[in-house]
Amino acid sequence: MADLPRYKGWRQVPAGLLSKSQLADLDLPRVPGGAPVRARVETRDWRDRKTVVDLYSLAEALPSAATIGQLVAARARASASRVCEGCGARPDRSLPCVNGRHLCQLCSRIVSLQQLAEKAAADRASVVAWARQMVAPDLLPPYVVRVKQILRPPAPSGRQNLNPVALWVDAVDTTGRRLVNTTVRLAGPRVRAVPAGAVDPASVEEQIVSLLAAPVIVTWTDNELTPLHILYRVKPASGWYGGNPNAMSWRATYWRGDVNPDAYHFSRRSAINAVRADRTLLLLRRMAATDLPDDPT
Numbered sequence: 613m614a615d616l617p618r619y620k621g622w623r624q625v626p627a628g629l630l631s632k633s634q635l636a637d638l639d640l641p642r643v644p645g646g647a648p649v650r651a652r653v654e655t656r657d658w659r660d661r662k663t664v665v666d667l668y669s670l671a672e673a674l675p676s677a678a679t680i681g682q683l684v685a686a687r688a689r690a691s692a693s694r695v696c697e698g699c700g701a702r703p704d705r706s707l708p709c710v711n712g713r714h715l716c717q718l719c720s721r722i723v724s725l726q727q728l729a730e731k732a733a734a735d736r737a738s739v740v741a742w743a744r745q746m747v748a749p750d751l752l753p754p755y756v757v758r759v760k761q762i763l764r765p766p767a768p769s770g771r772q773n774l775n776p777v778a779l780w781v782d783a784v785d786t787t788g789r790r791l792v793n794t795t796v797r798l799a800g801p802r803v804r805a806v807p808a809g810a811v812d813p814a815s816v817e818e819q820i821v822s823l824l825a826a827p828v829i830v831t832w833t834d835n836e837l838t839p840l841h842i843l844y845r846v847k848p849a850s851g852w853y854g855g856n857p858n859a860m861s862w863r864a865t866y867w868r869g870d871v872n873p874d875a876y877h878f879s880r881r882s883a884i885n886a887v888r889a890d891r892t893l894l895l896l897r898r899m900a901a902t903d904l905p906d907d908p909t
Contacts, residue, residue: 616650619651619654621654621655622655629650629651629669631653631665635673637706638705639703639705641683642674642676643674643675643676644672645673647669648668649668650669652665653665694714695714696714697713697715698718698723699718701716701719736867737906738866739863743863743867743897743899743900743902744900746786746896747786753785754828755785755828756786756889756896757781757830757889758782758892759779759782759837762780763775763777764803764805776839777805778795778805779798779840783889786896791823794811795809795811796820797811798843813844824844829849829856831856832859832885833855833856834855836856860886860892860895863899864895865883867883868880
């Protein structure tokens with residue numbers, strides 16, 4: 613019995629495997645009838661405590677001892693939960709109540725997906741408002757800065773040295789004017805992983821420090837500028853506790869609203885990194901130009 617399949621959650625359980633209570637709940641109920649346990653599922657009970665439930669093969673289960681009269685009476689008592697109020701389906705198993713309606717799995721899924729779509733739309737509106745603020749002409753325009761850490765190639769063993777040998781810094785303002793596009797060397801010039809053309813940190817210090825002094829900077833991740841802050845001993849702008857408040861990654865994810873319909877919980881697919889500063893700016897502009905239902909016509 614120790615080698616029985618064990619599923620993590622009901623969504624992983626294949627068709628044809630049911631618990632005792634599920635067999636008894638069938639429109640024409642069945643019982644294990646001495647059939648062996650064929651699998652187990654890890655789930656939670658009504659107290660929300662972790663539990664493990666035995667599963668039996670439907671093909672091996674036997675009809676219950678209920679008479680036709682008893683089955684007819686049971687159907688009359690449970691008719692409201694046996695017919696889907698969305699599409700009229702009559703599944704073998706009873707229907708759950710979703711927002712006050714008994715719905716089949718398909719209709720329940722449609723309702724769930726619609727709720728996810730509405731939540732995604734609401735979240736998109738909030739990040740569009742932020743993007744519009746970033747590109748507003750009457751405000752001090754922010755800089756869009758991208759920093760990429762360049763690492764040594766992995767060792768033959770596969771071990772990766774996470775100490776960067778260089779930093780690629782790319783920055784534009786909101787008009788698209790290039791401010792910085794350089795690679796700063798962090799290791800000796802003879803280190804083979806250092807890109808050709810990498811410059812000494814001191815040679816661009818004034819330029820980088822001036823860039824970091826901007827009151828508003830848009831980055832992709834919230835800690836993207838940390839290597840530059842450390843390198844040039846510059847403190848982050850006030851209010852940056854926990855990282856840059858104007859990071860794009862999660863906002864771009866909300867704006868794209870690419871919800872995974874197969875996830876058990878609300879889950880968005882992460883927006884793909886724009887990598888370059890000019891492309892990050894282009895994405896910011898597209899976010900700001902998004903039409904919203906509440907926009908004046």
